[in-house]
Amino acid sequence: MPATFETLTVDAHGLALHVRQRNPVGSPTVVFLHGWLDHSHSFDFLAEHLPDSWRLLLLDFRGMGRSAWLPRPGLYEFAHYLVDVEAVVRASGAQAVHLVGHSMGGIVATAYAAARPSRVRSVQLIESLGPTGGPPEVALARLRGFLEDMERAPNRKPYPSVEAAAARLRESNSSQPEHVTLHLARHGTQPVEGGVVFTFDPVHRRRFGHGFDDDQWLAISSAVECPMGLILGGDGFRFEDEKARARLAALRTLRPPVTIPGGHHVHLEQPQAVARVVEALVSEAR
Numbered sequence: 001m002p003a004t005f006e007t008l009t010v011d012a013h014g015l016a017l018h019v020r021q022r023n024p025v026g027s028p029t030v031v032f033l034h035g036w037l038d039h040s041h042s043f044d045f046l047a048e049h050l051p052d053s054w055r056l057l058l059l060d061f062r063g064m065g066r067s068a069w070l071p072r073p074g075l076y077e078f079a080h081y082l083v084d085v086e087a088v089v090r091a092s093g094a095q096a097v098h099l100v101g102h103s104m105g106g107i108v109a110t111a112y113a114a115a116r117p118s119r120v121r122s123v124q125l126i127e128s129l130g131p132t133g134g135p136p137e138v139a140l141a142r143l144r145g146f147l148e149d150m151e152r153a154p155n156r157k158p159y160p161s162v163e164a165a166a167a168r169l170r171e172s173n174s175s176q177p178e179h180v181t182l183h184l185a186r187h188g189t190q191p192v193e194g195g196v197v198f199t200f201d202p203v204h205r206r207r208f209g210h211g212f213d214d215d216q217w218l219a220i221s222s223a224v225e226c227p228m229g230l231i232l233g234g235d236g237f238r239f240e241d242e243k244a245r246a247r248l249a250a251l252r253t254l255r256p257p258v259t260i261p262g263g264h265h266v267h268l269e270q271p272q273a274v275a276r277v278v279e280a281l282v283s284e285a286r
Contacts, residue, residue, distance in 0.1 A: 005058070012087035018066035019059050019088055022047065026055035028121070028286055029094040030278075033085065033105030034058075035265075037200045039065030041187035042102065046267045049275035054282075057097075059088050061105075063201035065188070076204055078131070078211070081108045082115065089119055098282050102126040102267060110251075114223040122285035124278050125230045127264050129239050129247050130221060133211030146209035154202035160195040162186050173264060175235060180268045214243060222250040229281040230257040231274055233266035255281065 005020040020040050030050075032043045040058035047056055060067040061084050063076055070076065085108060089097055098121050101109030106128025113120040134142075159165040166185035170176055189196040212220070228251055232239065239248070248254065258277050262269035 005056075008057075008091070010059075010087050010091045012062065012084050015062055015070070016068040017059065017062065017084055017087060018068075019057055019091075021058075022054075022056040023052065024055060026053050028098055028282060029055045029057065029092055030098040030100060030282060031085065031088055031092070032056065032058045033081075033099060033101040033109050034061065034064070035103030035105055037064060037198070037204060038102070038184065039188050039199065041065075042184060042265065042268060043100070044183070044187075045271035046275055046278070049272045050279060055092075055094075057088055057092060059084060061108075063204055065199060069201040070203070074203070075206070076201075077208060078108075078111075082112050085109075085112045086116070089116075095119075096121045098122045098124070098285065100124040100126070100278055101128060103128050103264065107131050110221050110224060110228075113226055113228075114220045117223075117225045120226050122226050122281050123224065123228045124281050125228065126267050126274065127231070127233055127236045129230070129237075129244055130217045131212050133213050133217065136213050139210070139213075142207065142211060143209055145207045149206035152206075154205070156197050156202050158192055158195045158197050159189070162189055162196055165189050165196055165198065175263050176265060177269060180265055183268065184265075214246070218246065218250045221247065222252060224251065224253060226253060227281060227285045228254045229277060230254060231266065231277055232257055232259045233262040233264055233269070234259050235262065236264040236266055 005022050008019040008021050010017040010019050034042045040060050043058050061081055063069045096119050099109040106125035109123045113123045162185050166181040169181045190199050260266050260270050260273045267274040
């Protein structure tokens, strides 16, 4: 039987982060970073197929899952997510860790590995090839959008049931299997009078005031020194244009990408197949 998870609270400069840990005395130490507005339970199915001997740490980023929200009028910025990873790595006591990141979590994993090369042994990306900051010409529009968003009050919409919340998730990803959206909704909501609400801070829906342009991201991602892997869902995001090819080329240590049938949450749809790829990379980089 797979080992059970224990709940940890990790301090990130005064902000309480929710982390779930399996096998605290195990090795190697693998840290999992979820996607935007998701939570650590998005890796539950994958964890079931990874070696029981591994130490797993599943993080809820700030303002998502069960981690604390920033006090009002706090704003979330990309660099803050690196602070969260740093806090977990330090709290783990491990000299270096392996990172597995889905979507936004993969972007964070790449940036952290570039900034802290001695702390990361490998990076496994899942449906993730960098941010969408765009060219310099969009910088002004981004600032205007940021200020416009600040004028709107955060909206935390209630849903009558977990099933209704899952249906809302499927509106954004109609091909996602029902058991996947139900799992995400079950662990990503909390009860309120008359129904449930999603646990993430609605401030996360505001646009960032700035973002990496393509040249900046290529400079960051090309600095990663550890082995890297990329898993793509056959029906997930398309990484086939010139920008994607440039980003793939910048990842100097990237192994050949692996495509597995499934969508953007391929690790929830095909956890056993994804686990085999993750296990191969971690074993190679130990």
